[in-house]
Amino acid sequence: MLVRQPFEKQFVVLLPRKDCKCSNKIYFCKTSAEKYFEMAFKSVFDQYNWNLVSERFSACTAQEVEQALYKKGKRTLDDFAALISPAAAPYLEQMAQISQEITLRRFGNTVQMYAPAYLSNECHNICTYCGFSFDNKIARLTLSEEQMHREFEAIKTLGFDHILLVTGEANATVHTEYFNKAIDIANQYFSNISIEVQPLEEEDYKSMHEHGAYAILVYQETYHQANYPKYHPKGKKSNFYYRLDTPDRVGRAGFHKIGLGVLLGLEDWRTDSFFTALHLDYLEKKYWQTKFSISFPRIRPNESCFEPNVHMSDKELVQLMCAYRIFNENVELSISTRESAAFRDNAFKFGATSMSAGSKTEPGGYALNSEALEQFTIDDQRTPQQFARVIRNAGYEAVWKDWFQQ
Numbered sequence: 001m002l003v004r005q006p007f008e009k010q011f012v013v014l015l016p017r018k019d020c021k022c023s024n025k026i027y028f029c030k031t032s033a034e035k036y037f038e039m040a041f042k043s044v045f046d047q048y049n050w051n052l053v054s055e056r057f058s059a060c061t062a063q064e065v066e067q068a069l070y071k072k073g074k075r076t077l078d079d080f081a082a083l084i085s086p087a088a089a090p091y092l093e094q095m096a097q098i099s100q101e102i103t104l105r106r107f108g109n110t111v112q113m114y115a116p117a118y119l120s121n122e123c124h125n126i127c128t129y130c131g132f133s134f135d136n137k138i139a140r141l142t143l144s145e146e147q148m149h150r151e152f153e154a155i156k157t158l159g160f161d162h163i164l165l166v167t168g169e170a171n172a173t174v175h176t177e178y179f180n181k182a183i184d185i186a187n188q189y190f191s192n193i194s195i196e197v198q199p200l201e202e203e204d205y206k207s208m209h210e211h212g213a214y215a216i217l218v219y220q221e222t223y224h225q226a227n228y229p230k231y232h233p234k235g236k237k238s239n240f241y242y243r244l245d246t247p248d249r250v251g252r253a254g255f256h257k258i259g260l261g262v263l264l265g266l267e268d269w270r271t272d273s274f275f276t277a278l279h280l281d282y283l284e285k286k287y288w289q290t291k292f293s294i295s296f297p298r299i300r301p302n303e304s305c306f307e308p309n310v311h312m313s314d315k316e317l318v319q320l321m322c323a324y325r326i327f328n329e330n331v332e333l334s335i336s337t338r339e340s341a342a343f344r345d346n347a348f349k350f351g352a353t354s355m356s357a358g359s360k361t362e363p364g365g366y367a368l369n370s371e372a373l374e375q376f377t378i379d380d381q382r383t384p385q386q387f388a389r390v391i392r393n394a395g396y397e398a399v400w401k402d403w404f405q406q
Ligand code: SF4
Pocket: 123, 124, 125, 126, 127, 130, 131, 132, 133, 134, 167, 168, 169, 237
């Protein structure tokens, strides 16, 4: 039976062909489609309604917040919803204390240091909020192998041993073969390599994992399905469900770590964060050998001149980070240089476990005097060593290397 509704059409290239007996090259049989989605996060996601989830927050009470805060044992998604609700705002001090206790018990007084390395700002997607968007007339650059060596050397000199390789989505030039070459070169300098590039197929992820990549970061940007096309009007990224399914493909490929998150400033942060926590919960149960991290990118000024639809205050970001920590003791929480020095100087005390420093967000930003434009303007401009000193002075240890892959 052929399925020709727009909904299924989106998944034409995603469904596992070996499961489908249909000879048609464009559509897949309904049975295969249903079987596939039964196994994926979509089957969970579709049980929730954005508006109904949004309404829950204003209905949360102080009693529910206190129950979530002082509960013995693992907190539920309902607890998480209570902790990020407006009713929890007066409990911020208590939340920060509990979050700090859990973080110290689980991670010690350590902060994992990493640096992003932008390999390319070429992108064929239009994302209305991004400086690299296809419709922005900016200088574009994709690093050659020789340029990667120079860039990685410069980052290594700063003291980093964990690197995050980042690109836009330009499949003709920035593809799995290119990523594998970049991983091979990065392996010569760093012992921990994370990747933040376009969503790929499971086979691509397996190949990158075999080359030595440790983690894949892929942010849904927003779980607001109806508004997602507004921000992603053109390009492969406009396929909401393909992106939603990506962490599953990464999990099946056997990666050590998967990073999740939403772009804070697009839609209601509470609702988007609830869906992120739902996704995290689902993935943890399914890929129980994998570690997970959450990032908190708040929209920063960039070439797109996009104005956030929703303002999230520093206090609300603290509340969200503490809520994640209380909800999930094991999840890594990551804060980048998008945030101010004042915010970052305290972020690790109430739950952040992984932080970048001295970041450049344009390809070649560390070693080449490239004309290529940055993705966004960073806020904390301090050098990695200056930030490490702040960490040490607070009684914490900046960890540059804690993992070695043979
Ligand atoms: S957010 Fe990513 S996919 Fe979208 S324009 Fe920027 S680099 Fe391209």
